[in-house]
Amino acid sequence: MTSLEDKFEESKKLGLQIVRETEDDRLMTLSVGPQHPGSGHFRFTIKVDGDYIVYCDPDPGYVHRGEEKMCEYRNVIQNIPHLERPVIHDSNNITYSYSLAIEELVGIEVPRRGQYIRALASELNRQVYTLYWLAIYGIFLGHSTMFMWPTGDRELFIDLLEALTGARVTHAFNIPGGVRNDIPDGFKDRCVRQVRYFQKRLKEYEDIFYNMPLFRQRTEGVAVLSKEDAVKLGVAGSVVRASGIPYDIRKAEPYDIYNEIDFKVQYMKTGDCFARSYVPFLDMKESCYIIEQLLDKMPQSGEVRAKLQPNPKGPPGEAYRRVESGRGALGYYVVSDGTPKPYRVKISVGSFRNMLALPYLLVGQKLADMPAVYWSLNYWPVEADR
Amino acid sequence: MATYPQNFRFGEFVGSLIWLILWILIIVTLVGLPLIFIVLFYIPLPPIGNQVLTPYLFLTMMVDPSRTIPIIHQLMTTDLFRVAMFPGFTYAALIAAVTIFVERKFLAKMQLRIGPLYAGKIEGIFQLIADGLKLIAKEIIVPSGADKPMFWAAPIMFVSTAAAVVALIPAAPGYVVADTDVGLLAVFAILGFFPLIALLFAWASNSKYPFIGGLRALHQMIAFEIPFILSALSVVILSGTLNLTGIVDSQIQSYWFIFFLPISAFVFYISSLAELERIPFDLPEAESEIVAGWLTETSGMIYGLLQLGSYVKTYALAALFVVLFLGGWAGPMVFPPQIQTPIINIAPLYDQQAANATLWFTLKTFGVIMLMLLPRGISPRIRIDILLHTGWYKLIVLAFINIFVALALIYGGILGPGGLLVR
């Protein structure tokens, strides 16, 4: 099981036929989604031979909103509120890289305090996203407590972000030039208290979920994505880190003030479902330290956003900027033709890249592993569709 | 969607209600009451005490409820009472209802939630009734291409099969519907129907996910049937009888079998979880994989009946665990020999033994049910190959270990007729 080709060979050896469109009574075609409880706004067709999946064809697009086209009709600031819609759980990160790209094009320098608040908000938001992801992973494996706990703890981070930005999920907080407003009074204490509490909770998560023998049995050694395959498929974020590649945009290409923060890139070498589900958890742990450092190192006062002209525009040019979102590298390719409206915006999202791994991982697995494999890819259907 | 008549007037609405009530009253007085009297006059009624139950007597009972006591006493000795009320269906359904409520609150506490809160003011105690009303009010959708007779029959078969298991279980000395000599065997024979019903229903639904769920139910059942029976076999070896009342009696004479056969009890517990399709083993209903398994096409009261059946089954298996391992109704006497109640004297109905037995049996059963609810809060779903491996390899071996223990206890003269520990 070193490469994709071997994997196909192996499943052929099992007597499984890949992609047979003929009417073979052995195969049963199952439509997973968009109304299946294990898919979200997403559909993939699988064919099962007995209990084995022999074919998988993703069919996204149920929540395609045409964000890229919409961007061409609005000026750079107006784009912010609709751009965060694909991932409202992670809205600070998805607007982060957009802001970076626009800043590069227009030529804006973000004040230092603004950079710190940005990073802080995006770290908090990553926690929110990952907790939600973890909750869904729990319920996908039939662990209802693991659904309730992270959803409950996520609420506390949402409260923090609400205090910070004024909105629960769709913050529209990052804008080109900085952040919308300064942190409120007493926010630091609240934040530290919450992070301390959350670190305790993470241990409990580990006990009830990750150390549960049944969970281990279900995920360890399942759907292994080797390092070579991970590179070949170009997967992103926690998926590629779980396959033994310590690649994190925050380390590889530190944006804003991330080069002043001391943290480790969390990765695992096994590349199975367990690693893919554990790496985001390790990220959450690391994120707690990052938040504490950000709070400590943040300048005590200063501007949080640069002054902008009413309709910011830069010279013609293009920029491609990335941040590490909850689902991996999130890049914006922005082409400007010198007018206030972007000429072309291309959003490169981790979910879309991870979707490619789905057919390769599902083929040869059991039907019961389908939700575990699918959600371990850290896939967010709305983001992939954009 | 609620639609209102174009010219709706509240006054007319109230007026129509009053007319409706008036008509009901007229029909009841003109038709209903004469009918009752005709029945009472022409049907011979049983003598109660030394009085014949005449319509006059019957009507006086409405005025003085204490006169009904002898009738109730009479009723309690009938089979109908056993089938319908105490060890039978009503008791089981009542326990099932409490189980559902407790499960919700218990699980909610485990998951840092509140659980049902609003229905019924106190901690959402009427949530179940609200749910039941909702299910009754819902439309029953039969999928096109479904095998209609089977589709309609399966839920009823499911509930009645569950009730049939309940019929075999003694809840108190003398309180058992069917006290057969092969009680334990009959229980397993009836339990064998469940996967069949699941598969038939799944097939009748004419849908893919139910079919996969039905097949899974069958696999699971076959894998766990054998350790299930083997674990009970060691109990039979110790007690020397298949009669469930006899098994309880032999535990009362010695000690609870769980002290001798802990491994059997464990195997029985795990197998009954699998039998009940409860959480670590809820593969036939695994929602993220196969939608809702064999329940996918159910709606309205069909779903309600299947849920009722599965909770009655939960009670039945928990009660069976109590009977086999926890000494049935055995327990210290807590009730006084006689009781005196104000207003209506129910002393003739009072039976010290039965009351005590019922109390202990209910408490133990509930304890076991709680134990069965527990894994739902802490465990993810098992995968089918691990499940089959567990059933075929591990549990059977464990069950055999305790069979040998039981045999050693018998032949070592510790238990069995004239054994050391037999009182």
Place this chain on the structure above:
Amino acid sequence: MSTNKDEPEKPAASSPPIPSAAKPPAPAAKPPAPAAAKPASGAQPPKKEPEAPPFEKGLVEEIKKKFGESIKVVFIKPLRIKIQVEPNSIVEVATFLRDSMGFDHAESVGGTDYPKDGQIEVIYHLGSYTREDLGAHILSLTARTSRDDARLPTLINVYKSVEYHERETFEMLGVYFEGHPRNDRFLLPEDWADIPPLRKDFRIKGR
């Protein structure tokens, strides 16, 4: 397809100028501080000619050594390189980038419509997981094709990771990737019967 030599000049209105080392001013620093690496004060491209970052320049030299003048270097910025190739040599260049340079996966494939030039530019953002010193770098490999008969050879045999991206580009911009197994509907509705939506002549109603 045929592109005339001065073709890159035309899109100047919409894309950056081409001289091989025209880039935004920028301190041209090393990776760590991209925040500082901004086209600061009113960057008028032709005015200043800041030194191209040496590492990136080295990479470009390597490519140029191999392919010579068939490669047009659109810009070299810190961490970002954009090169433009002829459609018929794109597979060859991509294979070289993958095998010899370490750009082992495609992060995204996008396209930009330039109706003024009658061309569509398809851009592959290539990154590297295996070479640590390339972790922060994105090499943009672009090729242009005419709008009327938009065809490009697929890179799926070089970069497995472009499979869905190319499918998306096909339906969004109507660029047919020759050799791609499924130039097929992907994100759009099944009954989509309009021109590809990301072309500039597709207008959102009411805007």
